[in-house]
Amino acid sequence: EAQVTQNPRYLITVTGKKLTVTCSQNMNHEYMSWYRQDPGLGLRQIYYSMNVEVTDKGDVPEGYKVSRKEKRNFPLILESPSPNQTSLYFCASRGVSYEQYFGPGTRLTVT
Amino acid sequence: GENVEQHPSTLSVQEGDSAVIKCTYSDSASNYFPWYKQELGKRPQLIIDIRSNVGEKKDQRIAVTLNKTAKHFSLHITETQPEDSAVYFCAENNYGQNFVFGPGTRLSVLP
Numbered sequence: 603e604a605q606v607t608q609n610p611r612y613l614i615t616v617t618g619k620k621l622t623v624t625c626s627q628n629m630n631h632e633y634m635s636w637y638r639q640d641p642g643l644g645l646r647q648i649y650y651s652m653n654v655e656v657t658d659k660g661d662v663p664e665g666y667k668v669s670r671k672e673k674r675n676f677p678l679i680l681e682s683p684s685p686n687q688t689s690l691y692f693c694a695s696r697g698v699s700y701e702q703y704f705g706p707g708t709r710l711t712v713t
Numbered sequence: 714g715e716n717v718e719q720h721p722s723t724l725s726v727q728e729g730d731s732a733v734i735k736c737t738y739s740d741s742a743s744n745y746f747p748w749y750k751q752e753l754g755k756r757p758q759l760i761i762d763i764r765s766n767v768g769e770k771k772d773q774r775i776a777v778t779l780n781k782t783a784k785h786f787s788l789h790i791t792e793t794q795p796e797d798s799a800v801y802f803c804a805e806n807n808y809g810q811n812f813v814f815g816p817g818t819r820l821s822v823l824p
Binding site: 645700 | 719722745747756757758759762802804806810811812813814815816817
């Protein structure tokens with residue numbers, strides 16, 4: 603089954619404790635992306651990657667890091683999480699048709 | 714940076730009536746305009762999209778129109794049903810790079 607998976611689905615952590623949210627897709631898509639979703643603000647792009655070893659900032663990259671060492675995986679790293687990074691995070695991948703496929707989401711709470 | 718405005722933010726219609734949601738974008742180089750539906754607690758899913766070389770596209774009860782001169786595009790849902798109740802997001806994209814989303818419209822279809 604073609605899909606995008608994210609782990610963990612829920613995470614509660616404390617300020618400053620480094621964390622990684624994994625994202626994986628099995629559709630051989632070159633393009634992958636991370637978004638955060640906050641009430642009233644829609645989805646805002648954090649980082650995207652056009653291909654392996656190629657990453658670019660989206661609209662809200664501050665406080666986040668990504669890496670793309672292999673085509674299927676695109677982890678999101680929060681080196682020092684802060685409460686304003688409490689949000690719902692979605693990973694997505696896109697094929698040549700431009701259609702984006704979203705993962706199930708990761709709800710992160712930073713206390 | 715690019716910006717997408719979306720109106721209205723909430724919309725209530727009677728079952729069987731039509732619903733129209735409008736988005737305005739700022740990047741004249743944008744060439745891809747998708748619409749996503751997000752049901753409560755679920756991931757966004759693409760419902761229809763349009764490219765910049767097309768003025769209108771229909772898929773059963775859903776249609777999207779694009780006015781590149783005025784930089785706006787609209788989602789039209791006819792014969793609305795209760796299962797159409799969800800949050801709808803528009804987005805714009807420039808040659809597959811970063812996606813910019815509107816803030817969303819909460820559609821309620823009243824039986």
